Amino acid sequence: MSTPSSHEHTSPGVVVGFDGSPHAIDALFWAARAATLRNVPLTVASAFVFPYSDYIRSMSGAQVVDPARRLAEDKLAEAQALLEGQNYTGTVEYRALIGDATDWLVKLSSDAQLIVVGRRGLGKFWGRVLGSVASALPAHADCPTVIVHSPESDADTTTQGISTTPDDRPVCVGVDGSEHARRAAVVAAHEAKRRGVTLELVQSQPHFTGTSTVWYLASNETMEQQIHDDMMRSLMTEQEHLQHEVPGVEISLVVQRKIPAEAMLDCTGRAQLTVLGTRGHGGFASLLLGSVSRTTLSHARGTVMIVPRTKG
Structure with a gap:
């Protein structure tokens, strides 16, 4: 040394x-x-x-x-x-x-x-x-x-040392079809393969709100299932891309109907590593860090990785 x-x-x-x-x-x-x-x-x-x-x-x-x-x-x-x-x-x-x-x-x-x-x-x-x-x-x-991530109490923080115990918790990555998210997913796939765990591809969309929208959905019982199926097809496309880029990684597809930041915070509570791109499909492309990434970092219950966009 x-x-x-x-x-x-x-x-x-x-x-x-x-x-x-x-x-x-x-x-x-x-x-x-x-x-x-x-x-x-x-x-x-x-x-x-x-x-x-x-x-x-x-x-x-x-x-x-x-x-x-x-x-x-x-x-x-x-x-x-x-x-x-x-x-x-x-x-x-x-x-x-x-x-x-x-x-x-x-x-x-x-x-x-x-x-x-x-x-x-x-x-x-x-x-x-x-x-x-x-x-x-x-x-x-x-x-x-x-x-x-470390315990909340600074005074009582105790370190566990360099862990040698296998951690079978998954690596989670949030995807939304953007190039930033796809790059993050590739990095997350390599992490999951390196650690010998499952990669969870997570896509989230909040439930519709508002009186007219709720009435419309109630009158069209198949709409919710259609939304779920569309999201699952999107995830399957990302899965196919990742299996080509990172052969051998085990992938699980997760669809959630909630605010994306809430979905990623849930991931931080169950995953050994939660991965996000710097930005997704937000409306303010000039911002350096997207709202989902910022919220997840600020309130995470586990370790988080932020993957930057490529240069140029």
Whole structure:
């Protein structure tokens, strides 16, 4: 295992942001297992900004180590000890970085296979559902971002280490016929195959509301079944595409009549990983992150992956 360093590596593999918080420890162990499943290096990155660095350098009159770098290296030493305590044998690189954590992780995402972070870090606003890094990163990263779920209570958070117990829960992915969703489904299919579990393709549409609509549906008993059949045919088309792209993955088709965000939140409660694209068929294409993805991230009960659209 390498020692804490800011040395650049051409292939970061799976990158995890680490600040020593309980959520970051969970993310570290999740990322370590993900790197093992992919047979790629694990890169542990720690970034800090110390607001008085320039003042300290100007007053010292001598070359001093930036306090931000010292903080980062201390956290990386903690990460190294944690991984060694788990007998992790994969290749690990440690990067001590000076600057904004989100900015650095976005830069690393251009060469990484995966960026992994915890729900919250050591930020000031502990009461928020998501920390600033976990909120901003999925919208800007060039590779898939994973926000690892941890228990609600920060004070009582206990880590389980790098899991070696088989997890037979499915990988869920939300699809709606959009290109963003199809790309997310391919990434999710690879994840499910890698983990040896079923991939659930989930498509959701809310029930119709309004007096005239309810009256119309009541007078046309076959309409609800027709909607279900249309959604199932759409899922079967996605299934055929995925079986061509990722041969051998086991796929289950799930149709739900509820608001899409509610359907995906249900997935986070039963799946080991819930996968979404950055955007679906929403009406505001200029937004970086769609409403379903944002809602799912904010209220998830399990680990979530956000897959970005392709460049260009």
